[in-house]
Amino acid sequence: MKFLKRVLIITYYWAPSGGAGVQRWLKFVKYLREFGWEPFVYAPENPEYPSEDLSFEKDIPPGLEILKTPIWEPYDIYRKLSGRKGEKINAGFISENRKSGWKDKLSIWVRGNFLIPDPRKFWIKPSVNFLTDHLKKNPVDAIVSTGPPHSMHLIGLELKKQFPKISWIADFRDPWTNIDFYNDLNLTCLADKIHHRLERKVVRSADCVLVVSSDMKREYQALHPKRIELITNGYDADDLEVTALQPDKKFSLSHIGTLNTARNPKTLWKVLGELSKEHADFSQDLQINLIGKTDFSVIEEVKNKGLLLNLNKIDYVSHNEAVILQKSSQILLLLIDNSANAKGILTGKFFEYLAAQRPILAIGPTDGDVAEVLRETNAGAIVDFDDEAKTKELIKNFYNKFKSGNLKISSKSIEKYSRKALTEQLAVVLDDLR
Numbered sequence: 001m002k003f004l005k006r007v008l009i010i011t012y013y014w015a016p017s018g019g020a021g022v023q024r025w026l027k028f029v030k031y032l033r034e035f036g037w038e039p040f041v042y043a044p045e046n047p048e049y050p051s052e053d054l055s056f057e058k059d060i061p062p063g064l065e066i067l068k069t070p071i072w073e074p075y076d077i078y079r080k081l082s083g084r085k086g087e088k089i090n091a092g093f094i095s096e097n098r099k100s101g102w103k104d105k106l107s108i109w110v111r112g113n114f115l116i117p118d119p120r121k122f123w124i125k126p127s128v129n130f131l132t133d134h135l136k137k138n139p140v141d142a143i144v145s146t147g148p149p150h151s152m153h154l155i156g157l158e159l160k161k162q163f164p165k166i167s168w169i170a171d172f173r174d175p176w177t178n179i180d181f182y183n184d185l186n187l188t189c190l191a192d193k194i195h196h197r198l199e200r201k202v203v204r205s206a207d208c209v210l211v212v213s214s215d216m217k218r219e220y221q222a223l224h225p226k227r228i229e230l231i232t233n234g235y236d237a238d239d240l241e242v243t244a245l246q247p248d249k250k251f252s253l254s255h256i257g258t259l260n261t262a263r264n265p266k267t268l269w270k271v272l273g274e275l276s277k278e279h280a281d282f283s284q285d286l287q288i289n290l291i292g293k294t295d296f297s298v299i300e301e302v303k304n305k306g307l308l309l310n311l312n313k314i315d316y317v318s319h320n321e322a323v324i325l326q327k328s329s330q331i332l333l334l335l336i337d338n339s340a341n342a343k344g345i346l347t348g349k350f351f352e353y354l355a356a357q358r359p360i361l362a363i364g365p366t367d368g369d370v371a372e373v374l375r376e377t378n379a380g381a382i383v384d385f386d387d388e389a390k391t392k393e394l395i396k397n398f399y400n401k402f403k404s405g406n407l408k409i410s411s412k413s414i415e416k417y418s419r420k421a422l423t424e425q426l427a428v429v430l431d432d433l434r
Contacts (some may be wrong), residue, residue, distance in 0.1 A: 006140040014043035018053035027419040030059045035427035044071035055318040071123040112185025120151040128158040146171040153202040167433035170206035180339035213369040215344025233348035234417040235355035245328045250287035254329035259294040262337040273305030286310045326356035336364025343368035354414045379411040
């Protein structure tokens with residue numbers, strides 16, 4: 001089949017990168033050919049990924065053209081400054097092994113004020129030079145930049161200047177200046193202005209801004225983009241083709257993915273600790289599965305509430321293994337950052353939780369985007385960050401159903417969140433922009 005429409009995707013995260021950042025565009029690329037678009041990908045040759053997952057390589061379509069050039073990232077300097085020699089750099093300022101000290105704070109300050117918009121800024125100029133030359137010889141119909149890291153958008157911005165007739169989509173998987181850790185960067189007034197100015201320039205220059213939640217759409221509409229579209233994250237039906245699994249024998253509450261300080265559900269740990277002291281059976285049945293990179297502060301909180309014997313801490317697992325763990329858990333914990341942008345957080349993990357067909361317990365704003373989808377799909381319950389009474393009520397209800405062998409859900413209306421259906425939405429946007 002000959003493809004008449006070609007789209008270049010500029011991304012930092014690409015297979016074999018692990019984690020959530022890679023999945024959105026890996027899955028779009030997987031299905032784009034079915035809707036008449038031939039993708040090709042531009043990614044760094046030697047990136048600093050926090051984790052790797054070789055299972056994602058099965059999703060790369062055969063014959064896909066992948067362009068790679070070297071990137072220099074200042075993480076060796078960061079490791080010397082912070083005393084973290086030999087450690088992988090985690091996203092979102094997660095410290096797995098110790099509390100952050102003054103060296104970490106200094107490093108974060110340098111990152112926020114001098115590495116604008118992020119430490120991948122040194123890849124912008126060489127990428128623009130390489131892609132400008134490449135696109136002159138190999139024209140495309142559209143360019144997509146996806147961030148974070150938002151340096152990818154600055155590559156897209158410069159290419160738009162060089163090729164004004166090529167449509168450019170700026171895809172925001174997370175916000176820029178409204179991301180949960182933005183205030184932790186300890187920015188000077190000047191640095192803050194630069195971040196906001198660059199964000200506005202990207203949003204207003206792109207032919208279309210793509211966002212992942214309704215709240216993000218409202219937020220970016222205020223910056224007056226030419227066009228803005230909402231395409232959420234989702235789940236891939238191919239990933240769910242695993243042998244039928246029986247739920248855990250234990251009353252397992254599982255969080256799968258990165259767990260930083262902002263997501264630490266202190267009220268939940270308090271409630272679980274109290275119920276464990278009040279009811280011996282509950283304590284014996286309870287198992288807390290924290291699967292993935294987890295901040296030091298979370299483990300400390302679990303320990304302080306007397307739950308260390310109930311904790312099952314597992315380091316990073318492959319996506320294939322994560323799917324199995326999701327489908328076998330009694331309850332899936334969806335922990336939303338307790339931050340200014342909490343209402344608009346709608347992670348890719350959430351949609352995989354939906355597809356797992358196990359009850360979801362979400363902790364976050366009850367008037368946010370997650371709450372809306374939970375009501376729409378009947379896939380679980382949400383409780384506010386500090387609502388101790390409601391949290392206790394929900395846990396008791398879940399536990400009673402577990403003991404009676406009736407802990408299950410009848411979710412609905414999740415098919416529209418499949419990666420294939422979402423790619424069809426993307427293809428419509430790409431067609432409209434031609």
